[in-house]
Amino acid sequence: MQVEGRSADGRGVRLRIDGDRIAALEPIDPAPDLPLLLPGLVDIQVNGFAGADVNADPLTVGDLIRLTRSLCAQGVTAFCPTIVTAPRERILAALSVVRAARKQDPLVAGAIVGVHIEGPYLADEDGPRGAHDARHLRDPDLRELADWLAATRGLALLVTLAPERAGALEYIRAATEAGVIVAVGHTAASPEQIRAAVRAGARLATHLGNGAHPVLPRHPNYVWAQLAADTLAASFIADGHHLPADTLTAMIRAKGPDRALLVSDSVALAGCPPGEYRTPVGGSVTVDGDGRVRLTGTSLLAGGGRSLFQCVQWAAGQTPFSFTDLWAMASTAPARLLGLADRGVLAVGARADVVLVGDGPAPLSTICGGRPADPTAT
Numbered sequence: 450m451q452v453e454g455r456s457a458d459g460r461g462v463r464l465r466i467d468g469d470r471i472a473a474l475e476p477i478d479p480a481p482d483l484p485l486l487l488p489g490l491v492d493i494q495v496n497g498f499a500g501a502d503v504n505a506d507p508l509t510v511g512d513l514i515r516l517t518r519s520l521c522a523q524g525v526t527a528f529c530p531t532i533v534t535a536p537r538e539r540i541l542a543a544l545s546v547v548r549a550a551r552k553q554d555p556l557v558a559g560a561i562v563g564v565h566i567e568g569p570y571l572a573d574e575d576g577p578r579g580a581h582d583a584r585h586l587r588d589p590d591l592r593e594l595a596d597w598l599a600a601t602r603g604l605a606l607l608v609t610l611a612p613e614r615a616g617a618l619e620y621i622r623a624a625t626e627a628g629v630i631v632a633v634g635h636t637a638a639s640p641e642q643i644r645a646a647v648r649a650g651a652r653l654a655t656h657l658g659n660g661a662h663p664v665l666p667r668h669p670n671y672v673w674a675q676l677a678a679d680t681l682a683a684s685f686i687a688d689g690h691h692l693p694a695d696t697l698t699a700m701i702r703a704k705g706p707d708r709a710l711l712v713s714d715s716v717a718l719a720g721c722p723p724g725e726y727r728t729p730v731g732g733s734v735t736v737d738g739d740g741r742v743r744l745t746g747t748s749l750l751a752g753g754g755r756s757l758f759q760c761v762q763w764a765a766g767q768t769p770f771s772f773t774d775l776w777a778m779a780s781t782a783p784a785r786l787l788g789l790a791d792r793g794v795l796a797v798g799a800r801a802d803v804v805l806v807g808d809g810p811a812p813l814s815t816i817c818g819g820r821p822a823d824p825t826a827t
């Protein structure tokens with residue numbers, strides 16, 4: 450199979466695919482009507498999409514297969530299903546379903562490159578807690594980490610925690626030593642506690658600027674501390690609701706494009722019609738006409754309402770960054786964080802995860818691991 454397009458730097462490219470790998474990249478005339486040819490998106494924070502819910506109770510193999518197909522049609526060829534705060538047994542049950550789904554379906558095996566466990570070691574204050582269920586929040590537990598590592602062998606493991614919880618620093622050191630990527634998020638930590646977490650090995654600020662108090666002391670506070678930490682990358686929900694465009698712009702500038710990652714944080718209701726729904730993430734949730742997903746009766750957001758592709762499009766229209774630079778923040782940068790050398794790049798030998806992009810609200814086509822995605826999957 451072969452595809453042709455314009456690469457991010459404007460060159461015409463013919464890409465030959467053999468099996469699930471890119472076999473050759475050949476220069477061609479960069480005709481202006483060629484679509485953009487870009488590496489697949491890598492979304493490290495996906496709670497669900499198009500009705501499929503990672504935090505369904507019980508989660509099924511079928512849910513993950515449907516989710517993977519819907520995401521591939523949106524240009525997302527690699528992702529981390531994100532399991533939120535829940536009782537110990539439920540998190541383990543979800544991890545075993547992830548393993549079963551990867552075993553059963555090759556598309557899922559190729560697309561689920563890691564698992565993001567967001568919680569349960571988060572701040573319990575309203576605001577930083579976000580939509581996480583307060584009944585199941587707890588302190589970091591290294592025995593639980595051992596269970597997670599056993600259940601996710603062969604996958605990247607990303608854990609978001611609040612570093613002010615008892616035992617957090619010891620946990621961050623041990624987890625980092627074991628190859629886990631520790632992220633700071635849903636936190637009410639002091640700046641010193643943030644800096645201590647970074648020294649202990651934390652590498653990411655999860656959806657910086659969200660999962661935070663509505664009002665903070667102007668300085669110092671945990672947002673500045675995370676922005677200032679040079680070894681801490683940061684993810685941002687670029688859905689148009691979680692961060693105003695100027696905040697997103699300033700935060701990306703503070704981190705620099707290599708350490709700024711875009712995520713969707715999409716929930717199962719992303720793309721669903723307006724109305725009130727019941728979900729496992731915090732109970733009753735309202736979807737507004739503009740796609741905002743919030744806890745019913747409050748202004749607290751309960752996850753993202755757009756796919757990562759739609760996030761990149763929104764950000765390209767509302768910030769000074771180019772579409773292709775933003776795309777790299779949603780593809781190359783997250784692949785690098787996860788340690789995946791063969792994702793987020795168009796290179797010989799890399800996995801054939803390729804997206805053709807025109808002017809429309811969805812990709813023209815997506816190739817996931819050498820196989821064309823079903824454009825009707827969403």
Ligand SMILES: [Zn+2]
Binds near residue numbers: 567579635656660
């Ligand atoms: Zn969150």
